[in-house]
Amino acid sequence: DSGVTQTPKHLITATGQRVTLRCSPRSGDLSVYWYQQSLDQGLQFLIHYYNGEERAKGNILERFSAQQFPDLHSELNLSSLELGDSALYFCASSVSGGAEEAFFGQGTRLTVV
Amino acid sequence: GENVEQHPSTLSVQEGDSAVIKCTYSDSASNYFPWYKQELGKRPQLIIDIRSNVGEKKDQRIAVTLNKTAKHFSLHITETQPEDSAVYFCAASGGTGGFKTIFGAGTRLFVKA
Numbered sequence: 001d002s003g004v005t006q007t008p009k010h011l012i013t014a015t016g017q018r019v020t021l022r023c024s025p026r027s028g029d030l031s032v033y034w035y036q037q038s039l040d041q042g043l044q045f046l047i048h049y050y051n052g053e054e055r056a057k058g059n060i061l062e063r064f065s066a067q068q069f070p071d072l073h074s075e076l077n078l079s080s081l082e083l084g085d086s087a088l089y090f091c092a093s094s095v096s097g098g099a100e101e102a103f104f105g106q107g108t109r110l111t112v113v
Numbered sequence: 114g115e116n117v118e119q120h121p122s123t124l125s126v127q128e129g130d131s132a133v134i135k136c137t138y139s140d141s142a143s144n145y146f147p148w149y150k151q152e153l154g155k156r157p158q159l160i161i162d163i164r165s166n167v168g169e170k171k172d173q174r175i176a177v178t179l180n181k182t183a184k185h186f187s188l189h190i191t192e193t194q195p196e197d198s199a200v201y202f203c204a205a206s207g208g209t210g211g212f213k214t215i216f217g218a219g220t221r222l223f224v225k226a
Contacts, residue, residue, distance in 0.1 A: 042218040056213035099145030099206055104156040
């Protein structure tokens with residue numbers, strides 16, 4: 001157990017819908033990262049938050065947005081869902097967001113039908 | 114933009130042999146290079162990392178080397194065992210434009226008993 005909690009574990013929804021994925025970082029970690037992993041693909045960096053502020057952005061679609069709340073949990077919002085958005089979405093956290101190990105959650109598997 | 118290339122995409126070795134995975138990064142400002150192992154259906158987990166002020170690091174059967182001039186780093190696994198079979202991801206962190214971790218596409222390692 002990495003200490004990073006993601007909910008829900010599985011999500012099935014229809015095209016055009018909107019979903020929210022939630023991540024609770026390890027206790028004491030200020031940084032949260034979101035990644036997308038499509039079937040048999042690598043980890044695509046989406047976005048990084050540090051202590052409530054956006055720090056870095058990767059190839060995140062405009063239909064996707066994220067935020068980190070004062071209690072440091074984070075949510076990834078995916079809207080106008082398309083079949084191609086089906087993937088495993090990982091959240092990771094680290095202490096400060098610098099050159100250090102990031103701990104991954106178990107992921108949320110999103111299936112768009 | 115930032116990019117990390119990883120080779121090979123698939124690697125099959127006999128138990129007891131060595132395995133080498135190579136990565137090249139594009140952002141010369143990157144200063145932290147972790148390696149993650151992802152077993153089937155599980156979350157990525159850090160196995161070893163190296164910082165830009167170090168050329169080599171070893172942990173039992175695993176070693177990583179870094180050539181900053183060539184922007185190249187490699188993972189070496191000696192005396193491979195069947196339980197080493199997994200997908201391995203290299204990553205480069207730090208860099209310009211905010212702290213982000215960019216992952217390579219992954220190497221699927223098969224260790225044959």
